[in-house]
Structure formats: C-alpha cells, structure tokens
Amino acid sequence: MTKAKQVQYLIIGNSAGGIGAVEAIREVDKAGAITIISDEPHPAYSRPLIAEYLAEGRPLESMLYRRADFYEKNEIQTLLGSRVERLDLGEQAVVMESGERVEWHKLLLATGGTPIVPPMEGSDLKGVFTFTALDDAKGIDQFLSGFEKTTPRALVIGGGLIGVSATQALEERGVAVCIVEMRDRVLNMILDEEASALEEEALKKAGVEIITDHTVAKIVGDSDGVVAEAILDDGRSVPCELVIVAIGVRPRTELVTGTEIEVNRGIVVDLQMATSVPDVYACGDVAEAYDFVYGENRLSPIWPNAYVGGRIAGFNMAGHPCDYPGGTAMNSSNYFGVDIVSAGLVMPPDDTYEVLSNQCDEYYRKVLLKDGLVVGLVFAGDIEKSGIIYNLMKDKVQVETFKQSLVADDFGLISLPEEIWRSHLEMPPAVD
Amino acid sequence: MTKKIYIKEAVCIGCHLCHVYCQQHRSQSKDLIKAFKKEPFPPVSGVRMEEKGPVAFSVRCQQCEDSPCVSACLTGALSRDGESGLVDVDLERCVGCWTCMLVCPFGAIKRDSRQSKMVKCDLCQGEDEPVCVVNCPNEALVCAESDGSPDDSEGKG
Numbered sequence: 079m080t081k082a083k084q085v086q087y088l089i090i091g092n093s094a095g096g097i098g099a100v101e102a103i104r105e106v107d108k109a110g111a112i113t114i115i116s117d118e119p120h121p122a123y124s125r126p127l128i129a130e131y132l133a134e135g136r137p138l139e140s141m142l143y144r145r146a147d148f149y150e151k152n153e154i155q156t157l158l159g160s161r162v163e164r165l166d167l168g169e170q171a172v173v174m175e176s177g178e179r180v181e182w183h184k185l186l187l188a189t190g191g192t193p194i195v196p197p198m199e200g201s202d203l204k205g206v207f208t209f210t211a212l213d214d215a216k217g218i219d220q221f222l223s224g225f226e227k228t229t230p231r232a233l234v235i236g237g238g239l240i241g242v243s244a245t246q247a248l249e250e251r252g253v254a255v256c257i258v259e260m261r262d263r264v265l266n267m268i269l270d271e272e273a274s275a276l277e278e279e280a281l282k283k284a285g286v287e288i289i290t291d292h293t294v295a296k297i298v299g300d301s302d303g304v305v306a307e308a309i310l311d312d313g314r315s316v317p318c319e320l321v322i323v324a325i326g327v328r329p330r331t332e333l334v335t336g337t338e339i340e341v342n343r344g345i346v347v348d349l350q351m352a353t354s355v356p357d358v359y360a361c362g363d364v365a366e367a368y369d370f371v372y373g374e375n376r377l378s379p380i381w382p383n384a385y386v387g388g389r390i391a392g393f394n395m396a397g398h399p400c401d402y403p404g405g406t407a408m409n410s411s412n413y414f415g416v417d418i419v420s421a422g423l424v425m426p427p428d429d430t431y432e433v434l435s436n437q438c439d440e441y442y443r444k445v446l447l448k449d450g451l452v453v454g455l456v457f458a459g460d461i462e463k464s465g466i467i468y469n470l471m472k473d474k475v476q477v478e479t480f481k482q483s484l485v486a487d488d489f490g491l492i493s494l495p496e497e498i499w500r501s502h503l504e505m506p507p508a509v510d
Numbered sequence: 511m512t513k514k515i516y517i518k519e520a521v522c523i524g525c526h527l528c529h530v531y532c533q534q535h536r537s538q539s540k541d542l543i544k545a546f547k548k549e550p551f552p553p554v555s556g557v558r559m560e561e562k563g564p565v566a567f568s569v570r571c572q573q574c575e576d577s578p579c580v581s582a583c584l585t586g587a588l589s590r591d592g593e594s595g596l597v598d599v600d601l602e603r604c605v606g607c608w609t610c611m612l613v614c615p616f617g618a619i620k621r622d623s624r625q626s627k628m629v630k631c632d633l634c635q636g637e638d639e640p641v642c643v644v645n646c647p648n649e650a651l652v653c654a655e656s657d658g659s660p661d662d663s664e665g666k667g
Contacts, residue, residue, distance in 0.1 A: 098581075124585040126607065140602065143586040382582035382609060389581070410609040417621070419612045462558075462621060465614035491569060491616060492560040502616065503567060505516040505652060 082171060082179035085111040085155075087395055090162055090172070090333070091188030092116035093125060094381050095362030097143060098388025099186050099395065104152045107396040112154045113180060115172075119159035120212055121149065126381065128215040129243045133250040135219075138212070165333055167355055184357050184395040187334065187345060188388060191327030191363035191379050193240075200297030205305035206321045209244040221320065222251060229254065230319040233308045235294050237264030239409060241324035242277070246413050248320075249284055256287040256316055258294055258308075268409045270424045272435075272442055273456050280414035289316075297321055327379055329364040342366050344377050349401040351391035359395055361387035370404030370472060371422040371453050378405050408468070410461075419464045422446070422471055423454030436485040443485040450478035463489055470494075512575065512595025512656040513633060515640060517567040522650035524566030528642035529557045532570075535634060535641045554622045556631040557642055568642070570631035571618045573597050573656070579610035579619065595656065596635075601627050 087103055089096045092114050100112055122143040130136040139146070149156055161175040171181040193208035195201055207218050222230060232248050234241045237259035245255045257264065263274040264281065278288060293311045300306040308316045329344035340346045340354035344366035351359045351367065361367065362384030369376040383405030390402040408421040423446050426433055431453070435444040441459035445452055445467055452471035457464040467484060470477055475498070477484065483493035491499040530542070536553035537545030546552060558569045573590075577597050580588045587603035588610060590596070606626030611619045620629040633653065634640040643651045 126584045127605065130605065141585075381584050382613070386581050408609075408612060410607055410612050412606060412608060412626070417608060417623075419608060421612060461608060461611055462619065463617035464612050465619070466617045468612055469615040488562075490558075490560040492562045492565060492567070499567075500519070502572070503517045503569065504519065505654060506657070 082181050083113070084181045085113045086183050087112045087186070088172065088180055088182035088184070089114045089186045089188060090116075091186070091190055091362065091364075092118065092122050092156070092158065093188065093190055093362070094122075094143070094384035095188035095190070095365075095388035095391075096186065097122050097148075098385040099188065099359075099361065099392035100152060100154055102389040102392030103396045106393065106398050110396070112152070113157060114149075114154055115157045115160055115162055115174075115180070117159065117161045118211060118213070121146070121156075121158070123212055125210070125212075126243070128209070128212050129247040131212065132215040132219055132244075132247040141212070162333060165337055167337055167339070167358070170357065182357075185359065186388070186391050186395065187353070187358065187360040187364055188362045188384070188391075189330040189333065189364045190384075192330045193323065193327050194325045195323050196325065198294065198296060200299060200305070200308075201323070203297055203299040203305050203321075204303050205299075205319055206297060206323065208323050209240055210327060215247075218320070218322070222253065225319070231256070231317060232320040232322060233258060233294070233316055233318040234322045234324055236260075236324035236326065237288065237290075238267055238324060238326060239265065239411065240326075241322065242281070242411070242413050244322045244324055245281070245286055248322075249286065253320070254285065254287075256289065256318065257281070258289045258292055258310065258316070260291070260293045262290050264288060264290075265411075268407065268420050268424065269418065270420075270444060270456050272437065272444070273418050273420065273424075273458050276416055276442065276458050277411075277413065277418065280416045284414050294321075327363060329366075329377065329379075331364060342375070346375060347387075349390075350394040350399065351387055351402055352394065359391040361391045368402055368404040369406050370474075371406040378407055380405070380408055382408065403472075406471075416458065417461050418456070418458045419461045420456045421454065421464075421468050422452070424456050432481075434481060434485045436487070438487075443489075445481075445484045447477065447481060450476050450481070452477060452484075466491060466494075512573055513653055514573045514656050515570060515631070515633070515643060516652045516654060517569075518650045518652065519565065519567045521648045522566045522568070523648060524559060524561045525647065526559050527645050527647065528568045528651060529555045529559055531641040531645040532557045532631070535637075536629075551624055554620050554629045556620060556629055558617070558620070568651070569616050569618055570642070571597060571614075572616055573633070574615075575656070578613040578615070582609045582613045584609055596633060597630070598632060599628060599630060604628055 123141040127141040162172045163175045232255045234257045237257045345360040363379035366375045410419045432447040444456045446454035455467045533555040534545045577590045585603045587600045643653045
C-alpha cells in the first residue's frame with residue numbers, strides 16, 4: 079500500500095471559493111502545504127467567460143482567473159482532472175477515485191454546483207448540453223462546428239442568467255435561439271417585472287424567440303440520435319438541433335451525503351464558514367452561508383460571494399479567526415446591450431415593504447425599503463451609482479430622512495447625510 | 511503605504527477642472543480641445559462631480575484597503591498591489607460585466623460602454639502627481655497616504 083499524502087490544507091474545488099481560500103491562507107501562512115483537487119482539468123478560469131469562449135473562441139489563457147504562475151508562485155499542489163470518491167472524516171482523509179489517500183488537517187469543500195437536468199425523455203440525445211463549465215462550452219462549440227451548410231437552431235430551457243448568457247453566445251454564433259421559460263418572464267429570479275421587460279425587449283430585438291409559462295415535456299431525436307425537436311407541455315413542437323438545459327444549479331453535496339456534516343439545501347456553515355464537523359469548512363455555491371438581507375443562512379450561488387466566503391474560510395483554517403460579513407443575491411449583466419444590476423430583494427414580499435422607483439428613457443431605478451433600511455435594488459441603464467445604494471443596504475444605514483433622493487435623477491454621495499461622505503472622502507484630522 | 515486622493519469640500523467651487531484634466535489625461539492626443547471635441551471617441555473621465563447648492567466635490571476611486579471591487583471581479587481583471595495599495599485593472603481581462611460597479615461604496619467606477627471596459631482612477635501612474643490634484647486651482651484635492659499623513663515621497667516638496 080502506498081503511503082498517504084499529507085497536507086495541512088486540502089481544498090476540493092478550484093474556482094472562486096477555492097482560490098479565495100488559498101489566497102487568504104497564503105497571506106498568513108506561507109509554508110503550510112496546500113493541495114487543490116478539482117475534477118476539471120483546467121487551471122481556475124472565470125466561469126462567466128465560457129459564454130465568450132463559445133461566442134468568439136476566447137482562448138483559455140485569457141479566461142484565467144489568476145495568472146498562469148499562480149499555483150507555482152503560491153506553492154500550491156494541484157490534482158486537476160481528479161475526482162474525490164469519498165471523505166473519511168474520522169481519519170481526516172479523502173479517498174480519490176484512483177485509490178490514493180490524501181490526509182488533511184483542514185479541509186475546505188468548495189465543490190460548487192451541478193446543473194439541474196430534470197428527468198425528461200430525450201435528455202440523453204446528442205445535442206443536449208448544460209452550460210456551466212468550460213467543457214460544456216467546448217462541447218457545444220464542437221457540436222456546432224459539425225454544421226457546415228445549415229444554420230442550426232437552439233432551444234434554451236430556462237430564461238435565467240445561464241440561459242440568457244448561453245443565448246447571447248449562440249446568437250453571436252449565428253444560431254437562432256428560442257428560450258422556453260416556465261414562469262411568466264425571463265430573469266425572474268434576479269429582476270423585477272420592469273427590468274425583465276427591458277431585457278425581453280432587447281432579446282426580442284436581437285431576434286430571440288421567447289416562450290413563457292411553458293416547459294419542455296420531451297426532446298425528440300432523429301434516426302442518428304441527434305436532437306430534432308422539442309415538444310412543449312402544451313404539445314407544441316419547436317424544431318431545433320441543439321438544446322441547452324439552463325434550469326438552474328443545485329449545491330454539489332454528493333461527497334457529504336451520509337456523513338455527519340449538516341446539510342440543509344446546501345452545506346450549513348457558521349460565520350467562520352465552518353461546517354458542523356471540526357476542521358471542515360465550506361464556501362461558495364455548495365454552502366448555505368449567512369445572507370445579510372434575510373438575516374439567515376441561505377444559498378446565494380454567485381461568484382463574488384464564493385470568493386469572499388472562501389477568503390473567510392481560508393483565514394479561519396489558517397488560525398486567524400474572522401467572521402463572514404454575509405452576502406446576498408447580487409447580479410450584474412449587460413446582455414444584448416442592456417446594463418442591469420440587482421441585489422437583495424427585487425420584489426416586495428408583502429405590503430410592509432416600501433417601493434421607491436423612477437423610470438425615464440435613460441434609466442430605471444428601484445429601491446426596496448423595510449423599516450427605513452434598504453433591502454433591495456434594481457438599476458438599469460445608468461447603473462454607475464448603484465454601488466452607493468448597495469453599500470447603504472450592506473451597512474444597514476437608516477435612510478428614512480433622505481429616502482426620496484435614492485432614486486432621484488441627481489442621486490449621489492452628496493444626497494447622503496454629510497457625515498457619511500465627509501468621513502469617506504475628506505482627509506482625517508492630523509494626529510500628533 | 512497606500513496613497514489616495516482626498517477632497518477639501520470647503521474650498522471646492524465645482525469648477526470641474528479635475529474631471530476635465532482626467533479626461534484629457536486619458537485621451538489619445540493629450541490635447542484639451544482635441545480630447546473633448548475632435549477625438550472620435552472621447553475618453554471617459556475617472557472623476558465624477560457632485561454638486562448641490564454651494565456644496566461641491568469630486569469623487570474617484572479611493573483605493574480601498576478591503577477593495578470590494580477586487581473581491582467581486584468575475585474575471586480577475588482587478589487586483590490590489592500588496593505594496594503600493596493601488597487598485598489596478600488589467601483592461602485585457604475586463605469584460606465590462608459591471609459587477610465592480612454594484613459593490614463600489616462611492617459609485618466611483620465609470621463605464622466605457624463603447625469598449626465595454628470599466629474606468630477608474632489609477633492615481634495617474636507614470637506622472638509625478640495625479641493631474642486632477644496638480645490642476646485644481648483651489649488646492650481642493652490632496653494626494654496623501656491613506657492614514658492622512660502628507661505625501662512626502664521622493665521628488666515632492
């Protein structure tokens with residue numbers, strides 16, 4: 079039997095969360111051995127850029143999340159393209175599919191999410207893809223290059239961020255796209271009705287067909303086992319050669335199933351990003367961490383929260399206690415030329431919330447308040463000052479006395495109480 | 511030590527010259543008239559003016575120590591230099607997703623929509639002193655260490 083490899087820090091997952099953790103660890107511990115394991119064979123890349131890979135063949139080198147020498151410079155060992163078969167929590171080890179054992183003192187689960195593919199007839203046909211990883215984009219690219227004389231048509235199931243991002247990339251490749259969205263509007267999870275309408279208008283203008291309030295019942299293939307049409311829940315046929323399943327992602331919790339690690343919808347972590355088992359941490363899309371708008375633990379599968387959560391996990395793993403400030407839903411997009419940002423709540427859950435909004439040709443602004451505190455925002459068009467509102471929400475600043483200015487045309491730092499902008503922008507008094 | 515640009519609201523009269531000189535500095539021609547009137551794509555200034563009655567000040571990147579924009583950057587285009595504290599953008603890697611904008615407490619990040627790139631103050635790297643500070647007629651802008659001590663680096667008086 080080969081001797082098990084031993085490391086101080088073992089990170090499973092090589093994306094935003096894992097990178098955040100190792101950067102934090104290396105800020106405070108230059109020497110402790112770090113190993114990153116990922117089933118993806120690539121160095122960490124910016125996942126949102128897979129759309130640019132598909133659209134214009136953006137090379138991997140310019141998609142890298144960190145510079146090419148990142149791992150070497152930080153003395154991080156990598157096991158890329160390798161899968162962990164199971165955790166052995168009692169022995170503080172993981173067992174790889176290859177049979178290799180890796181023993182750790184501190185473990186981070188940054189395994190991310192898995193695209194949801196509902197059980198559906200035809201989902202195993204050639205031409206059906208998901209769209210969350212570089213290899214998905216590569217697969218679609220290869221599939222498209224098989225069409226020489228005809229222009230393929232695509233059906234995108236799900237009008238969320240992943241679906242719309244895939245749609246833009248496909249349209250740029252000259253592929254006609256039809257989006258089928260189960261609910262009544264695109265981007266319904268992250269936008270309100272007004273902003274969804276702005277995005278839908280832009281999508282339609284670009285030639286995208288949108289079918290709302292329907293789902294795909296089955297996908298039908300031709301005699302070669304390649305996608306030929308999709309049948310909707312009302313029996314309608316949508317001819318297509320390519321199907322992208324973009325319904326959503328779920329936390330990738332397989333490794334912890336059956337262990338003592340507490341899982342709700344995701345792996346439950348405290349403010350130190352620690353799981354219910356000592357020395358085991360989790361962050362990113364797989365974790366259910368603190369949401370500062372809801373005031374409770376929640377999934378918030380977005381890139382910046384994964385990175386920040388990873389950093390907090392890393393500091394705590396390295397023995398430097400610190401707390402996660404919390405994250406919340408937060409998205410920015412510029413699909414089809416429409417700049418939209420949103421954060422926190424985008425629709426008031428009941429009439430105890432106050433909605434402030436302002437719409438004109440140049441912009442749309444909406445701010446949600448509860449008890450004088452900002453709990454959500456949607457900005458479209460001119461979005462440059464949205465961060466000021468986001469930070470009022472994050473810092474829980476009481477805005478009652480100046481709330482009307484939040485959506486006003488001339489909103490700026492100057493609209494806030496003087497002491498806020500002065501303390502930020504002016505030089506602190508000299509200390510002797 | 512991290513340097514940043516502070517405002518002195520009490521002596522700012524809202525003349526916008528900081529905004530103007532920033533735009534000129536970012537232009538191809540470096541010529542004031544050309545930068546504003548002749549260049550086919552006028553550069554985007556890294557400075558924003560805010561005015562309300564007699565109160566006026568300019569806003570630009572504060573090179574935050576916790577730099578939420580760097581943490582939020584989806585592509586790794588933004589980074590903060592460990593020594594100088596400068597928050598810098600690698601424009602090759604910026605794809606204009608605007609996530610940085612959503613988290614900036616100052617609304618200090620601007621859009622170059624034509625090129626789909628973010629624009630922010632870099633304290634005029636390569637210049638002795640930021641052009642907005644040099645050209646402020648009222649000395650309403652000060653480039654100093656972030657603890658408020660005056661900038662006494664080499665070559666300055």
